[in-house]
Amino acid sequence: MASQDPVNPSHATFNLFVQAQTCKDVKHHFAALCRQLDINPKDFSCFYVTLKERLNYWKAKALWTKLDKRAAHPDYKQGKACIKNKCLVLGAGPCGLRTAIELSLLGAQVVVLEKRESFSRNNVLHLWPFTICDLCGLGAKKFYGRFCTGSLDHICIRQLQLVLLKVSLLLGVEVHTGVEFQGLIEPTGDNGWMAKLQPGSHPAATFQFDVFISAGGGRFVPDGFKHKELRGKLAIGITTNFINRHTAAEAQVAEISGVARIYNQKFFQELLTETDIDLENIVYYKDDTHYFVMTAKKKSLLKKGVIKQDYSNAEELLAPANVDHEALYRYAHDAAYFSTGGKLPDLQFAQNHAGQPDVAMFDFTCMQRAEHASLVRERRGKKLLMCLVGDCLVEPFWPLGTGVARGFLASFDTAWMVRSWGMGVPHLNVLAERESIYQLLSQTTPENTSKNYAGYSIDPKTRYKRVNLSSIQTNQVQHLYDVDKSN
Ligand code: FAD
Numbered sequence: 001m002a003s004q005d006p007v008n009p010s011h012a013t014f015n016l017f018v019q020a021q022t023c024k025d026v027k028h029h030f031a032a033l034c035r036q037l038d039i040n041p042k043d044f045s046c047f048y049v050t051l052k053e054r055l056n057y058w059k060a061k062a063l064w065t066k067l068d069k070r071a072a073h074p075d076y077k078q079g080k081a082c083i084k085n086k087c088l089v090l091g092a093g094p095c096g097l098r099t100a101i102e103l104s105l106l107g108a109q110v111v112v113l114e115k116r117e118s119f120s121r122n123n124v125l126h127l128w129p130f131t132i133c134d135l136c137g138l139g140a141k142k143f144y145g146r147f148c149t150g151s152l153d154h155i156c157i158r159q160l161q162l163v164l165l166k167v168s169l170l171l172g173v174e175v176h177t178g179v180e181f182q183g184l185i186e187p188t189g190d191n192g193w194m195a196k197l198q199p200g201s202h203p204a205a206t207f208q209f210d211v212f213i214s215a216g217g218g219r220f221v222p223d224g225f226k227h228k229e230l231r232g233k234l235a236i237g238i239t240t241n242f243i244n245r246h247t248a249a250e251a252q253v254a255e256i257s258g259v260a261r262i263y264n265q266k267f268f269q270e271l272l273t274e275t276d277i278d279l280e281n282i283v284y285y286k287d288d289t290h291y292f293v294m295t296a297k298k299k300s301l302l303k304k305g306v307i308k309q310d311y312s313n314a315e316e317l318l319a320p321a322n323v324d325h326e327a328l329y330r331y332a333h334d335a336a337y338f339s340t341g342g343k344l345p346d347l348q349f350a351q352n353h354a355g356q357p358d359v360a361m362f363d364f365t366c367m368q369r370a371e372h373a374s375l376v377r378e379r380r381g382k383k384l385l386m387c388l389v390g391d392c393l394v395e396p397f398w399p400l401g402t403g404v405a406r407g408f409l410a411s412f413d414t415a416w417m418v419r420s421w422g423m424g425v426p427h428l429n430v431l432a433e434r435e436s437i438y439q440l441l442s443q444t445t446p447e448n449t450s451k452n453y454a455g456y457s458i459d460p461k462t463r464y465k466r467v468n469l470s471s472i473q474t475n476q477v478q479h480l481y482d483v484d485k486s487n
Pocket of ligand 1: 090091092093094095096113114115116121123124125126157179180181182215216217218220239293389390391392396397398399401402403404407
């Protein structure tokens, strides 16, 4: 902390930056660090190098070693592969930030826009082994000491965003919060592609770019992309978070990494008999909070008065007016209490962003998947590469915990695509290769992807065991090139 090194104020500020626990504090300490070291964060191309030169502090050096190792990968061509590219990333969720990091390592100028002012999601993400290895390589443990200690393989969304935000800033990515993307503005006169923002006077509104990454989450579909709906049988998810006081008693309680009904019929039968709660599955992770995610049967939600009236349409069924929140809190509490054998001593709800008990009910009946991952739009001779990553590419079914793993795979694939774009590969080839790789994404599992995690890079061949980069031909992606023929 500051008292450990009173001699140099920038060392103390660096410590505050590393330890900051809110988005606001991260940005505040980062700005202070830049002022103290007299570095302009807008000088993206030399920001990281200058920072390293000026912050001569052992704690920072340990981090530089990690980041330097990553940056030295030949894929990035010494940060020159995309030196002429300007990328706008929509969304500072885990996948938007992870993509931004890769783009900046490729040498591109990267601007991230996030409509929220704070990172407040307590919910916990399951991490596949490669994501743990990847995040350790970015210095996650330096920012968050508890990161995946022992056999832990999860992290809360908020902490993951904080880690990735810090790495992004150190690498020269511009991250703006409290600004909403409202659409693309086509080139006019000398201007290239720009974004319509709210507030309209925001400085990022003048940023001109040739790559647009949409990482806006679940239902965010940018103009030009089509989504397929994957409709399954009715699936109602409930997430809840309880305060973790990190006591010895709490430490004793075992996590439940996925009790699916078919594997443990006895457990679910007892739960039903004793509490009238009927679940398909339940997961419990001990993280910053005690986090539970479960899939509940409609009949039991109706019986327990959580859902007031039965509707066949999931939207009407889960509409706020049809949900008794007090009953939902009791349902989530009792399921958590029972499934941990009553051993979590004092189950007190953590608060969500609105200061309410952190319990939410979601509809998983209908999942969205983009029909294609990319397209190129050309207006007035100016081309724009558009790519989807994260939940807006493929929406995950949370209890399976595939979201962030497949999200990161798509982030790397997207960075690989931007690399080809930056290196002048013809746009139809860029699109055909990206769509070839995208075909694999929904089938990926920890088992069928490479186990050589240390060898993972943005090159798809390092990650997918069998990948055919030309399974889709250029003549099959003509429709993904949208050109204004009158110009
Ligand atoms: P997100 O994390 O959703 O990030 C998208 C970001 O884009 C958000 O920060 C959003 O504010 C921003 N954004 C959207 N539109 C705009 C705009 N127009 N302008 C500027 N910014 C914009 N997964 C699990 O495995 N378990 C869970 O319990 C779980 N709970 C979740 C709870 C919520 C409320 C949400 C939204 C998602 C949850 N997920 C959960 C999904 C998980 O968070 C994602 O799989 C993971 O975060 C990767 O998502 P992403 O980066 O693609 O999108």
